[in-house]
Amino acid sequence: MTKKLALKRKGKDAEPTNEVVASSEASENEEEEEDLLQAVKDPGEDSTDDEGIDQEYHSDSSEELQFESDEEGNYLGRKQSSSAEEDEESSDEDDDEEEGSSDEEGEEDEEKDSKSKQADDKPSSSGAASKKAPTTELSKRDTSKPEYQDSDTSDEEDIRNTVGNIPMHWYDEYKHIGYDWDAKKIIKPPQGDQIDEFLRKIEDPDFWRTVKDPLTGQDVRLTDEDIALIKRIVSGRIPNKDHEEYEPWIEWFTSEVEKMPIKNVPDHKRSFLPSVSEKKRVSRMVHALKMGWMKTTEEVEREKQAKRGPKFYMLWETDTSREHMRRIHDPVSAPKRDLPGHAESYNPPPEYLFDAKETKEWLKLKDEPHKRKLHFMPQKFKSLREVPAYSRYLRERFLRCLDLYLCPRAKRVKLNIDAEYLIPKLPSPRDLQPFPTVESMVYRGHTDLVRSVSVEPKGEYLVSGSDDKTVKIWEIATGRCIRTIETDEVVRCVAWCPNPKLSIIAVATGNRLLLVNPKVGDKVLVKKTDDLLAEAPSQDVIESERIKTAVQWSNAEADEQEKGVRVVITHFKPIRQVTWHGRGDYLATVMPEGANRSALIHQLSKRRSQIPFSKSKGLIQFVLFHPVKPCFFVATQHNIRIYDLVKQELVKKLLTNSKWISGMSIHPKGDNLLVSTYDKKMLWFDLDLSTKPYQTMRLHRNAVRSVAFHLRYPLFASGSDDQAVIVSHGMVYNDLLQNPLIVPLKKLQTHEKRDEFGVLDVNWHPVQPWIFSTGADSTIRLYT
């Protein structure tokens, strides 16, 4: 590399210019530095070549002569210093690189200092042996002596290694580092340890500019010029500081056209003729312009101007007139976004700001933003200046765009009605009085849930059957328990005979149906009933085996006679329900477990039973006699069948569409039937209308246990497990065209809850608009 540089310089030197000469002093310094660099960078390279060149180069210069004398002194100083250094030197070759690097670092660190230092150093530099040996040597050589002499004589003190371009680590294991000109070993300078190094670092102010020469193992102190040079190289500038980058341009080849041709040959003829190819091209262009394929720059510019931005004109002639144009089919315009409310204000009323709870909830619904009550968090700013850009604004606009082109649209009728509107218009309950409104009496005495209640046809007494195996007879007006009849088993059902000329109560306990004379009221009547039940009428018809196995009639035992029981009808399965025919001669019982014999009809006057069905149509839940016609209603689990008892055939099957029927009641006129189900519903059947319910009522919140029509008033009631008795108005019109009117009137909720049961049975007073209800809380309550 140095060679090249040197060669270049040679070339430059060859040029007859004064500049180089003028800057010789600088270049000389440069040379030194180059040498140094060479020493630092490629230690193996031979320096002799350089020297020769240097010599040549310097031989031309004349001004240097003046320089020498100054250098002479330096040289002397240098010699001294070098010898001193020899003594001092302790660093190893291995540390060389480290030193170099540290040197550079130091240099960088002290870049600022160096500038100021340079001023200080310069005066002292001459005396302080800062110059390096080769320069002085060279200059010396230049003066008078021939080359070989020069090298011989002056290098006595100079320790030049003669080993040549070899890796210096070969000498690592020896004490010496090579051989000098006299073939004497160059002994390695003593190596100091790191502490010495450190001490030197502290003591020596020039430590940062000391570099180890790998060839000789000597420490070399870099001069200011060296450092300046290194800096220039590091910063990527041309090393020569005197090099002028912007030197004036020398015109080697003139641009002026000379009058006389340089060459002697005349121009060719074709240089005077127009080019054919060009002509062709031009003609092609002209043609293209003519045809409009090509455009002139002006035209292109004009077109560009015209194209810039859309052109607007009067698109609509008037505001409302429409021109017939094809449009998309059945256009639905997108609904507009809601306008902002107070909460969106930058300074909303204080109540619209979120409190801690609302904030928490709002933040919690991060993943389901649609569930938030507001899509933004209301904020309050003290002044308009503080309001920042809304962070979700872009997103909101984008979503609106998506809405416009991606959201399916359809025309829908928006129901803008009040909830009240959906409630059917019914007359006010106040206009439909009388009906029971308050609880007026509680009959206490039973110890377990009261299953059933029934009222005397005259409306003075009351009978109730309970799970505590007793039947109690109460006086309605006073609430006094007149008589308690104990039975062997749980009383499932009681029914007072509807015939006012008899005083009989049918009591279903376990397998037995007891016909009891309550011995209350008119004594004549009691006597008459007793006489009637005293002896069995003669049996003229032989009963079939099927009936015999199912039912046995018998007179009551003596102890039971005392209690009032007159006749006992023993069934083959537990009885669930008993019901009287309106005349009081027939009564029907239900045994759900009885399979095809689960419903029985007994005739009291003849003490005879019959089984109306030969086949089981399902689990029979409830049976009922029609009040007027010879019809029999049988409710199975899902459906209700109506049989004609005379013709012995099925008249109608009512579809209830419910899971489980619990009870039935028929309107006294016999055209409407009310059915209660365990799935919270009550069904009103208009028997003339259809087999499907005329109306389904979901008045209760729990299973409906029983329903009852009033005999005189247009009222019906229902009792449910939600402890409520609901009294409703159920008007049936004689006009066939008019549908029955059903109005819920009053919810009476005074029963207490026991084991999920509320009201078990309801029954109306035969004359008054009073209702009795029995509950699981072992009470009977009267509402008037």
Add this chain to the structure above:
Amino acid sequence: MRRPKKYESGEATQYISRRAALRKLQLSLNDFRRLCILKGVYPREPKHRRRAQKGSSEIKVLYHTKDIRFLLHESIVWTLRDYKIFAKKSNRDRAIKDFRNLKRRLALFPEIKLDHIVKERYPTFIDALKDLDDCLTLLFLFSTFPSLHLIPREQSNLCRRLTIEFLHYVIASKSLRKVFISIKGYYFQAEIKGQKVTWIVPHYYPFKPQSRQEVDFKVMSIFVEFYTIMLGFTNFRLFHGLNLAYPPQFPSSVLQDSEESLKDEASFVSDRIAALNFELLRTDKVQEDEEELDIDMELLEQDGDSKRIIKMKQEAQEVSRLRTLFKGLKFFINREVPREPLVILIRSFGGKVSWDSSIFAGSTYDEADETITHQIVDRPSISTQYISRDYIQPQWVFDCVNQRQLLPTNKYFIGETLPPHLSPFVDSKRDSYIPPEEKALLDPSLIETHAQSDDDSEDEAEKEEEEAVDQELLDAQLQLAYQQETAEYKKYGGPDGVNEDEEDPEDDDEDDDEEEEEEELDEKTKRLQEEKQKMSVQSGKVHKVNKRQLHKAEVDEHRLQARMVKPRHRNLFRKLIREKQTKEKEEWLLRKKRRTHEANEKEARKTAKREARKEAAAAAAKASKLGK
């Protein structure tokens, strides 16, 4: 006869899924999207999705078959295909480095023309006005955008130009009706040809880099492409309706689309606002006259005074008042106040406005101008103040416009805590919660009484509670007075005080005699009264109805009736009830929050007062001590 097959007629043939539509149109999904946006074709919700989808129940994007057939005839489809061809060919040229050909091709870039689509989507001008909301909001947003990858600079420039033109129309026609500062931006509502046009101008600076999933600028850019054309034509017609030249011309100093202003965002914005401050060139030289409105009013009067007409008249009067709301007022906007919305407001209601000429261009007069009536300031204090003008916060202007009258400025003075800013878009006749501030606006008498009663009750409460403090104060004052008195007594030493003391006991004796006489009389009258009472018919006692029970009975009754709702309406009924309940709950919550807030504020005020009094008492005590 052929038996009809399933899904060959009816709803199944009415709808077409998106995939099928793509196949039919031979377009890529991107092109199809572009086409749909430009043509305003949107998916449809079928009546029976199952039937429309030929039996499959998964949710597909369905289009009307007729719409797709309509797209098939659109000339844009060909342009879109040309794009594809263009891209292919120019890429080829680029690849083989045939730049001559490429240049030629670039000049022939297929342009989309949307004019006919605007006409087709909005057959009448009113239709276009109806759909202006989204258009304006999006363009106002885009007008603030920097140059982005998908949004070329020309597009946002065009948006700026068109929105400014629109604002000029609004100012010139004085059609602005309502404004609102929301946290999202400024809402403006103008009434143009009877249509209410609402748009939002976002708070500065709305652009923020967005991820692709959050915001797809490509889609928005297509919308803007259409909306610019639409707004251009709309502006054209609107300007012509007012006899204004279109495109509007401004003094050459403002709004030049030079390269410099394009580069510098701030200068562009200030130019934009400056442009708003100039009158537009008119094609006719006749000044605007407002006689037309009066004539209309007279005609209405002849028809008779039904309620509706009276209402209309009131409305018209209010509007006419609003149009000249700021007439004769001169505003000066301080530099920290967002200028654009204020300039629009003030200019469109007849006021004059200016700002600091050293910072922004386009100001018309200086701050030192003595004729300025209002200076809009948005900082807590200001060093130099002129006596001749009101220093108000910007909210005053907005509230004035919404109230359609000049409000007293004392609540909006510089440094004052502002009253809440209410939305003008809320229906005042709604049955839900109305904040007290709004109530006061609807019925001004309400607020006064409310405030008075508040003060009274407060005073009473304070009297009760702060008697102790008062006592201290009184004691201290009394002591002071006593000291002074004694000092005076010592000085002069008068016998007057002794005489007064002698007089007093005599008076007392007389009083006692009178009292005895009165007692005798009392006994007589009592007897008489007792007798009378025996004879008289006793007044009946008022039967007190337990209101709670009555209410409960009513509720029960109503509940029972509600159970009679027809089964097919039951779900709807439940939903309505639930909605009603949530609404009521919301209302209740707002009311509660307001109550607690007011209580807190009262408490704070009280403590402040108490402390002030205590301090006064302490000072008085000190004074008395010093007196000693």
